[in-house]
Amino acid sequence: MAPGPALACRALSCRAGGRTIIEDLTLEFWPGERVALMGPSGSGKTTLLTTLAGLLPPAAGRVLAGGVPLDERPDLRAGLALVLQSYGLLSLLTAAENVEVALRAAGRTPREAMRLAAGALDRLRVARFAELLVEELSGGQQQRVAVARALALRPRVLLADEPTAEQDAGHRALVLDELLAVADGGAALVIATHDPEAAGRCDRVIELRTPAATARRARRGP
Numbered sequence: 001m002a003p004g005p006a007l008a009c010r011a012l013s014c015r016a017g018g019r020t021i022i023e024d025l026t027l028e029f030w031p032g033e034r035v036a037l038m039g040p041s042g043s044g045k046t047t048l049l050t051t052l053a054g055l056l057p058p059a060a061g062r063v064l065a066g067g068v069p070l071d072e073r074p075d076l077r078a079g080l081a082l083v084l085q086s087y088g089l090l091s092l093l094t095a096a097e098n099v100e101v102a103l104r105a106a107g108r109t110p111r112e113a114m115r116l117a118a119g120a121l122d123r124l125r126v127a128r129f130a131e132l133l134v135e136e137l138s139g140g141q142q143q144r145v146a147v148a149r150a151l152a153l154r155p156r157v158l159l160a161d162e163p164t165a166e167q168d169a170g171h172r173a174l175v176l177d178e179l180l181a182v183a184d185g186g187a188a189l190v191i192a193t194h195d196p197e198a199a200g201r202c203d204r205v206i207e208l209r210t211p212a213a214t215a216r217r218a219r220r221g222p
């Protein structure tokens with residue numbers, strides 16, 4: 001793929017509930033870049049991430065993956081992983097099955113899927129819950145399974161919606177370390193967060209504001 005932003009939006013507008021939530025927003029996310037998406041509750045972080053992941057069609061404008069419009073090439077969504085704020089796990093499957101199903105859908109063999117799922121669950125310290133149903137796990141454990149699933153997919157772009165919100169201090173650091181590390185491998189990372197510490201570890205912070213969210217400022221991190 002030609003060098004350029006891993007993911008971008010151009011003149012993007014998003015509507016929800018009959019209101020404009022995001023208006024005329026142009027952003028670029030580069031390979032190896034770590035970006036924090038901040039802004040008050042209701043400013044549109046989830047709406048933006050979901051649209052960038054190709055799950056919500058824009059009201060106007062475009063999302064481009066590797067320079068190619070997602071609406072023309074929906075298959076490019078396979079290179080994008082999204083950790084949902086609500087986790088998006090299948091509650092009647094085990095933790096391991098949730099990760100394996102995603103890997104199988106991405107074309108991995110059953111054996112590869114089992115190996116990669118086990119490794120990712122181990123890294124997120126949920127290996128001992130691998131055979132438990134998701135509905136038997138705590139919120140924090142479920143969130144780590146959701147992060148493990150996204151990491152196991154080895155996406156070109158990882159979008160994560162408040163991925164440490166349910167974690168205690170120790171696990172917050174672990175989840176953050178694991179997410180930030182994907183950028184070392186060349187992936188772009190975008191984290192929606194209210195946590196200034198997490199934002200401080202990113203290369204760039206984008207702040208959304210209410211009601212119609214436009215990028216107010218994008219500053220370089222430390």
Ligand SMILES: Nc1ncnc2c1ncn2[C@@H]1O[C@H](COP(=O)(O)OP(=O)(O)OP(=O)(O)O)[C@@H](O)[C@H]1O
Nearest residue numbers: 016017018021039040041042043044045046047048
């Ligand atoms: N499906 C929907 N129907 C109606 N309104 C919606 C819908 N989805 C989002 N909204 C509205 O869009 C606005 C932005 O919501 P969003 O969840 O994107 O904000 P957020 O910045 O992620 O908030 P938080 O920090 O609380 O997670 C809110 O006012 C919300 O009520």
